[in-house]
Amino acid sequence: MDDAREGTGIVLTERQRLAWLRLIRSDNxxxxxxxxxxxxxxSAERALEALPELSRRGGAKRPIRVASREEAERELERAHQIGARFVGVGEPDYPPALRQIDGAPPLLCVKGHAPTGITPALGVVGARNASVSGAKFAAFLAREAGKAGYSVISGLARGIDAAAHRATLDFxxxxxxxxxxxxxxxxxNLPLLSEIVEGRGLAISExxxxxxxxxxxxxRRNRLIAGVALGLLVVEAAARSGSLISARYAGDFGRLVFAVPGSPLDPRSEGTNRLIKEGAILITGPADILEALAPLGRMARTVPPKADEPERPESPDMPTPDNHARAAILDALSPTPVEIDDLLRYxxxxxxxVYLILLELDLAGRLHRHAGGxxxxALGD
Known part of the structure; x- marks a missing residue:
C-alpha cells in the first residue's frame, strides 16, 4: 500500500474497472x-475465472451466470453516452463516509459535479405526501446546511426529498x-434531476x-443515502415509511439521526415522533443540526479519505476445502443468522x-448475508 499512504486512494486501470464491473454484475x-x-x-480477473468452479463446489443446481466482457463494455459505453462514469471504492471520488460501511458498493455510477460526492453530507428524507409546512421547513433546514458547507443527499422522491434538493441546487x-x-x-422529477447534474449536484446509483x-x-437506495451522509434528518414520516428504513440504516452505521416533531394528530408525524422517543435528536431549527454535525464535519474535512487497496498481487492458490470441512460448515449453519467468528470457534x-466454503455456498445461492457480517x-437447504 505504498502508493496509498499519501491519502489519495487508489485509481483503477480501465482493465480493472471492466473486470470489477463484470464481477459485481455476475449472479450471486x-x-x-x-x-x-x-x-x-x-484481483477481480482471477475471481471471475474461479466463479464457475466455486459455485459448482457450493452445490449450485445450475451453472452460475458470469457477466461477459461484452456486457460490461456495453454498460461502460452507455455510461459514457449519458455523461456518467463508474467510481470504485477506494478511488478519490468515492464518497468517504460510504467507504466505511460494511458492504459498501464496489462501484457507483455517478453523473454530475464530482466534488459534491466527497463533501461531508447531510441526508434529508421524509414523506412523499408532505404538508406545505413540512416541505417548507425541510427546504429551510437543507438550505442552511448547504450554506454551512454540507452536501444534501436525498432520494429524488416527491415531497420532502424534492424540497431538499431544490433548496440546495446552488450549494x-x-x-x-x-x-x-x-x-x-x-x-x-426529471427536470429537477437535470438541474442537479447540470449544476453543482450529483446523481449516483449502484x-x-x-x-x-x-x-x-x-x-437499497435508502441504505446508500444513510451510508453517504454523516447524519440523517427525517421530516414527516408515517408509521410505516421508507424514511424509517433510512433512519434504521443510519443508526446501524453509527450516523446521527435527527427528527422534526409534529402534531400527534397528523399521521405524517407518527414516525418522526417515534424516532424522537427512541433517541433521535429533536430538531426545531438549523442550529440543532449544525452543532451536532460540526465535530464530524471537521473530521471529515481534515482527515484524508481512507486509502484502500482492494486488489493486490496474485496470491498462491489456497488448498481446496475437503468434503469433511464442507459438511462441518453445513451442519453448523441454519436459517438463523450467526456470526462468522462463532462458526470459526464452533x-x-x-x-x-471457512471463508472459502462460505463463498462457495454464497455463489451457489445457498447462503444469506445479514447486517453485522x-x-x-438459505431456506430449503
Whole structure:
C-alpha cells in the first residue's frame, strides 16, 4: 500500500474497472461477496475465472451466470453516452463516509459535479405526501446546511426529498436513484434531476444502467443515502415509511439521526415522533443540526479519505476445502443468522477454509448475508 499512504486512494486501470464491473454484475455477487472474492483471489480477473468452479463446489443446481466482457463494455459505453462514469471504492471520488460501511458498493455510477460526492453530507428524507409546512421547513433546514458547507443527499422522491434538493441546487445536492441512472423515478422529477447534474449536484446509483426501479430496490437506495451522509434528518414520516428504513440504516452505521416533531394528530408525524422517543435528536431549527454535525464535519474535512487497496498481487492458490470441512460448515449453519467468528470457534476450521466454503455456498445461492457480517443457510437447504 505504498502508493496509498499519501491519502489519495487508489485509481483503477480501465482493465480493472471492466473486470470489477463484470464481477459485481455476475449472479450471486453482492458487495460483501465481491470484497471476499477480491481478498481471496487478489484481483477481480482471477475471481471471475474461479466463479464457475466455486459455485459448482457450493452445490449450485445450475451453472452460475458470469457477466461477459461484452456486457460490461456495453454498460461502460452507455455510461459514457449519458455523461456518467463508474467510481470504485477506494478511488478519490468515492464518497468517504460510504467507504466505511460494511458492504459498501464496489462501484457507483455517478453523473454530475464530482466534488459534491466527497463533501461531508447531510441526508434529508421524509414523506412523499408532505404538508406545505413540512416541505417548507425541510427546504429551510437543507438550505442552511448547504450554506454551512454540507452536501444534501436525498432520494429524488416527491415531497420532502424534492424540497431538499431544490433548496440546495446552488450549494451541492446528491440524488440517489433506486434504478439505473438512465431510468430515473419519478418521471415528474426529471427536470429537477437535470438541474442537479447540470449544476453543482450529483446523481449516483449502484444499480446497472437500464435497470427499472422496483419496490424492493428502494430500501437499497435508502441504505446508500444513510451510508453517504454523516447524519440523517427525517421530516414527516408515517408509521410505516421508507424514511424509517433510512433512519434504521443510519443508526446501524453509527450516523446521527435527527427528527422534526409534529402534531400527534397528523399521521405524517407518527414516525418522526417515534424516532424522537427512541433517541433521535429533536430538531426545531438549523442550529440543532449544525452543532451536532460540526465535530464530524471537521473530521471529515481534515482527515484524508481512507486509502484502500482492494486488489493486490496474485496470491498462491489456497488448498481446496475437503468434503469433511464442507459438511462441518453445513451442519453448523441454519436459517438463523450467526456470526462468522462463532462458526470459526464452533468448527475449529482455519479461517481461510471457512471463508472459502462460505463463498462457495454464497455463489451457489445457498447462503444469506445479514447486517453485522452474519450469515445463514438459505431456506430449503
Amino acid at each position: 455477487v453482492g458487495p460483501a461477496t465481491f470484497r471476499d472474492l477480491i481478498n481471496h483471489f487478489g 451541492g445536492t446528491i440524488a440517489v436513484l433506486a434504478g439505473g441512472l438512465d431510468r430515473p423515478y419519478p418521471p415528474e 444499480m446497472p444502467l437500464g435497470w427499472e426501479p422496483r419496490a424492493r430496490d428502494f430500501p 468448527t475449529g476450521l482455519p479461517a481461510q477454509t 452474519r450469515v445463514s443457510l
